[in-house]
Amino acid sequence: MSGKAFLVDTTKCSGCHACQVSCKQWNNLPGEKTEFFGGPEMTNPAQLSAITFNHVIFFPVDRSNPEKPSWTIMHKKCYHCQNANCEVVCPQKAISKKDEWTVIDQSRCIGCGACVNECIYKVPHILEKDMMKYGIEQPLAKDKTYKCHACTSNKRDVPACATTCPTGALTYGDRVNIVKRAVDRLEKVKKNYPHASIYGLNEFGGLHVITILKEKPEKYGLPVDPKPVNAAKVQQIHDVYGLLAYFTLGIPSLKRAAYRISKNLVG
Amino acid sequence: MTNHWIDLKNADVILMMGSNAAENHPASFRWILKAMEERDAKLIVVDPRVTKSASLASLYAPLRPGTDLAFLGGIISYAMEKNRIQKEYVLEYTNASYLVNPQYGFNDGLFSGYDPGKRNYGDRKSWTYQLDANKIPKRDKSLNDPQCVYQLLKKHYSRYTPEKVEAITGCPKETFLKVADIFTSTHKPDRVATIMYAMGITQHTVGTQNVRGFSILQLLMGNMGLAGGGINALRGESNVQGSTDHGLLFHILTGYMPAPTAKNHPNLAAYNKSQPQTSDPMSINWWSNRSKYLVSMLKAWFGDAATKKNDFGYDWIPKVSKPAPYMVLFEDMLKGIIKGTFLMGTNPIVGGPNSNRGGQALEKLDWLVAVDLWETESSIFWKRKGANPAQIKTEVFLLPAASSVEKEGSVSNSGRWAQWRYKAQNPPGTAKADLDIIDMIFREVRSLYKKEGGKLPEPILKAVWDYIHKGEHEADPHIVAKEINGYIWSDKDQMESFMDLKDDGSTACGNWIYCGSYPGKNMMARRGTGEGPGSIGMYPEWSWCWPLNRRIIYNRAAVNRKGEPWDPERAVVKWTGSKWKGDVVDGGPKLGPDKKNPFIMNNEGVGRLFAPGSALADGPFTEHYEPMESPTVNTMNSQKVNPAAQIMEGVAGQFSNPGQYPYIGTSYRVVEHWQAGAMTRNLPWLNECMPSMFCEISPSLAKAKGIKNGDRVKVFNGRGNVSAYALVTERVQPMNVNGRAVEMIGLIWHFGQGGAATGDAANLLTPTIGDANTMIPEYKAFLVDIRKEA
Numbered sequence A: 001m002s003g004k005a006f007l008v009d010t011t012k013c014s015g016c017h018a019c020q021v022s023c024k025q026w027n028n029l030p031g032e033k034t035e036f037f038g039g040p041e042m043t044n045p046a047q048l049s050a051i052t053f054n055h056v057i058f059f060p061v062d063r064s065n066p067e068k069p070s071w072t073i074m075h076k077k078c079y080h081c082q083n084a085n086c087e088v089v090c091p092q093k094a095i096s097k098k099d100e101w102t103v104i105d106q107s108r109c110i111g112c113g114a115c116v117n118e119c120i121y122k123v124p125h126i127l128e129k130d131m132m133k134y135g136i137e138q139p140l141a142k143d144k145t146y147k148c149h150a151c152t153s154n155k156r157d158v159p160a161c162a163t164t165c166p167t168g169a170l171t172y173g174d175r176v177n178i179v180k181r182a183v184d185r186l187e188k189v190k191k192n193y194p195h196a197s198i199y200g201l202n203e204f205g206g207l208h209v210i211t212i213l214k215e216k217p218e219k220y221g222l223p224v225d226p227k228p229v230n231a232a233k234v235q236q237i238h239d240v241y242g243l244l245a246y247f248t249l250g251i252p253s254l255k256r257a258a259y260r261i262s263k264n265l266v267g
Numbered sequence B: 001m002t003n004h005w006i007d008l009k010n011a012d013v014i015l016m017m018g019s020n021a022a023e024n025h026p027a028s029f030r031w032i033l034k035a036m037e038e039r040d041a042k043l044i045v046v047d048p049r050v051t052k053s054a055s056l057a058s059l060y061a062p063l064r065p066g067t068d069l070a071f072l073g074g075i076i077s078y079a080m081e082k083n084r085i086q087k088e089y090v091l092e093y094t095n096a097s098y099l100v101n102p103q104y105g106f107n108d109g110l111f112s113g114y115d116p117g118k119r120n121y122g123d124r125k126s127w128t129y130q131l132d133a134n135k136i137p138k139r140d141k142s143l144n145d146p147q148c149v150y151q152l153l154k155k156h157y158s159r160y161t162p163e164k165v166e167a168i169t170g171c172p173k174e175t176f177l178k179v180a181d182i183f184t185s186t187h188k189p190d191r192v193a194t195i196m197y198a199m200g201i202t203q204h205t206v207g208t209q210n211v212r213g214f215s216i217l218q219l220l221m222g223n224m225g226l227a228g229g230g231i232n233a234l235r236g237e238s239n240v241q242g243s244t245d246h247g248l249l250f251h252i253l254t255g256y257m258p259a260p261t262a263k264n265h266p267n268l269a270a271y272n273k274s275q276p277q278t279s280d281p282m283s284i285n286w287w288s289n290r291s292k293y294l295v296s297m298l299k300a301w302f303g304d305a306a307t308k309k310n311d312f313g314y315d316w317i318p319k320v321s322k323p324a325p326y327m328v329l330f331e332d333m334l335k336g337i338i339k340g341t342f343l344m345g346t347n348p349i350v351g352g353p354n355s356n357r358g359g360q361a362l363e364k365l366d367w368l369v370a371v372d373l374w375e376t377e378s379s380i381f382w383k384r385k386g387a388n389p390a391q392i393k394t395e396v397f398l399l400p401a402a403s404s405v406e407k408e409g410s411v412s413n414s415g416r417w418a419q420w421r422y423k424a425q426n427p428p429g430t431a432k433a434d435l436d437i438i439d440m441i442f443r444e445v446r447s448l449y450k451k452e453g454g455k456l457p458e459p460i461l462k463a464v465w466d467y468i469h470k471g472e473h474e475a476d477p478h479i480v481a482k483e484i485n486g487y488i489w490s491d492k493d494q495m496e497s498f499m500d501l502k503d504d505g506s507t508a509c510g511n512w513i514y515c516g517s518y519p520g521k522n523m524m525a526r527r528g529t530g531e532g533p534g535s536i537g538m539y540p541e542w543s544w545c546w547p548l549n550r551r552i553i554y555n556r557a558a559v560n561r562k563g564e565p566w567d568p569e570r571a572v573v574k575w576t577g578s579k580w581k582g583d584v585v586d587g588g589p590k591l592g593p594d595k596k597n598p599f600i601m602n603n604e605g606v607g608r609l610f611a612p613g614s615a616l617a618d619g620p621f622t623e624h625y626e627p628m629e630s631p632t633v634n635t636m637n638s639q640k641v642n643p644a645a646q647i648m649e650g651v652a653g654q655f656s657n658p659g660q661y662p663y664i665g666t667s668y669r670v671v672e673h674w675q676a677g678a679m680t681r682n683l684p685w686l687n688e689c690m691p692s693m694f695c696e697i698s699p700s701l702a703k704a705k706g707i708k709n710g711d712r713v714k715v716f717n718g719r720g721n722v723s724a725y726a727l728v729t730e731r732v733q734p735m736n737v738n739g740r741a742v743e744m745i746g747l748i749w750h751f752g753q754g755g756a757a758t759g760d761a762a763n764l765l766t767p768t769i770g771d772a773n774t775m776i777p778e779y780k781a782f783l784v785d786i787r788k789e790a
Helices: A018-026 A085-089 A114-118 A160-164 A175-189 A231-245 A252-266 B005-010 B028-038 B068-081 B087-093 B149-157 B162-169 B173-187 B207-221 B240-245 B268-273 B286-305 B311-316 B326-334 B355-363 B434-452 B458-462 B477-485 B649-654 B684-689 B699-705
Strands: A004-009 A055-058 A073-076 A095-098 A101-104 A170-174 A197-199 A209-213 B013-017 B042-047 B059-062 B193-197 B231-233 B340-344 B367-372 B395-400 B409-412 B417-421 B573-575 B580-582 B663-668 B694-697 B712-717 B720-728 B735-737 B740-742 B744-748 B782-788
Touching (some): A175 A197, B005 B193, B028 B042, B042 B173, B059 B173, B068 B207, B286 B311, B409 B477, B699 B720, B699 B782
Parallel strands (some): B013 B193, B042 B059, B340 B367, B694 B720
Antiparallel strands (some): A004 A170, B573 B580, B712 B782, B735 B740
């Protein structure tokens, strides 16, 4: 598998939130109005959203070894699956690969939620409110779906999040080298964390975000051996949608209804 | 920092104590993790709670707030007991072999010369060396004389046993011993430890002595002057290093020259007479040059008006009549002594201790000028909870300031690198650079003095004040930088080095330690990326570093008396027999390590395991005392609190006792917010990550008080009430103190009632008491209670 990739090394993350903030800055995304909610810990906002493409997740600390407390802080964004379910299920062909990255073309998106429902990582989100009120110059459109596009819509050599990471917990490079580095690093990390693991080598044909974890992936809610979507069933839904869409006159809300009906019909 | 940020990569052991660098200095972890990955360096984090830094550590040791000296005393004791010291270094480069005055004594927490009535060591004559006929300190190089520093040190610290350390600090003995073992492994010449500290060390009644504890340890290990070593103060603001360099504290002038006092230094001769002296031919005693730096500073300030006849205008600079740190200023406002105040880039209602009292102090002012990017809590102090605006007569002026990217100038980082920055855009509206604000005010005051006269007009009328080019309207920071650098008075030629400064009025220099930063060319604007000598990452052509672009200070101590680096792999400098190679060497390039002692800023030229004379207000060795507000008794001696810490009369009855307020309160920062929050609590991206005031408590305290994670709680004591969210976390645990479990409540202190994200200020709870030397407030250890909010 070729192309670029990110390496998330949770053994080096200090939870500074710089990736989350620099993503907003580079992509001109508004801040979310949040309130303290007990995270766990300093997690905020609660999850990824249509205006939050990078997220720093704090897990509870494990003090079973009092001299070496284990506190995992994990950078999360779209994993950019090689065989992305979201891409397969989109009835509008709004999701495609741009270089190796899975990106959404908002001009085609109708906000039907197919990708939102199908992504097991809960990455894409539909923008439900008009974000103009935040005074952001480049407005995001309501009822469209958004997620990380690896800074491809606002091109730069290294995506903003990886540029800004101060500790080396988030890096970027050719996937071949990233995988090699991850495997090497895992060996070293295992001295301190015997159950350490790598996530993303093979899931969905290989992810473009490789994560080094202190424990097994399940502990961090990352599904092991996830299944691709049922292509035959998706095709049936798309076939029905194709027929119904003819009557929607291109009106997004009618298109969304058409998609819902297609899905229900196929069952 | 004696060293610098990149140099952290050269360490074998990193002791982080009183610092949560992952939160407050996140970029440092690039270099720490590099050391851990490439050198197998060990990071030890000693902290009351599991912090982000602790989560990245090789070894975490808990410690009750305010007990650092028991912990450090324990490590010193361990090193002496096990003879894990760098013997040659200790013998040659410290005062271990120096004989101490037989009158010196220590008994039950008090050093000789204590005056209980005044609560100070008025008589420090016994804290001195025995001198020979040539006035050179007597030495016993066998280190056997019971009056030698080595023996006194050994005796003093032998009381700090691992059992004592555990009982006082709450750190389990086994963990403490592991810390001591790893840290003292660097006594070998080719193993080096660095120490990183911040406000967790300084903001105590024993703050200065905490740093002294580090000094003693690093001298015993032979870690000063070496790459990967040193004592590294991580400064809180990006340019706070620059501000102290330029004399922004009450007790110093520019370049750390002591501020003259009215009592001891009525004229220039008296000031110069107080200059450190030595008779020891081995000592460089750099401060013997002080008169040149002072006169050059006066010449830069007063120009042609500064002549030999009038002491170069010495009479025109203020003399200290009493210590005037932050807390005293606010007490003086309360008393009506201070009638007007400028707040520039400071927000005391959030950042100052005991902030209800701080607010009452501002109410007494006739006028207040707040210079900031946003309206701050301090500029709207009259709107705060409990204040009655109708009763407050203070006239408040708010001057909008430019942010750091809206003006040009230098910023000095913790590693002493002065880096020139450019203006990226114009400030909005009528906002102005601080330099322009000061310039405009000064010129206006001068014109009023010219028209109307006034008290002591000379400094106003005679100051050299010419920072605007002809035809321009704004002051030019380059002119200021050139004046700071210094020049030959006669032909205005920019100078290269403070070695050429004179005390006859022929040279002018605003700040001697910055001499060489702008010798014609602006060295601070350099961006050369060559790594420089060795592979230790000195980057000598990146920006400019004071003094004289020296990247590691005390670097003469990086080699033995023969001039060979203690660790050739990480050589900082090397003496070839005729010249120095490597970093810009300390103390002048001519004489080798066989001829001169390395610690050039001490008049004896060696590192001080025992701090003689009047260097410190509270003792030549460190000693554990409890914080002013402590949940327990002092088991090391009968003194409860640092006996030299000054208690101000107005607040003497204000301290909390553990019967009423049983929990330890402590305060700290989070990465998302900056100091008192004016710059960050107005930014949506940062407020999104950290929107609210919260406190951290242990699951056991939460259970006892019926508090759940995310509940609203009230934290309170006699000084104030703070409403906050509770973060219930395993990262905080009760500490076993003298046989009893004590709970702790940690509060972030960034919040206040102004700006976009609001919350109560933690400093409503902190006491008005400070360190015996610096009077920095004791923000890190106080007493509180907590309850769930209805």
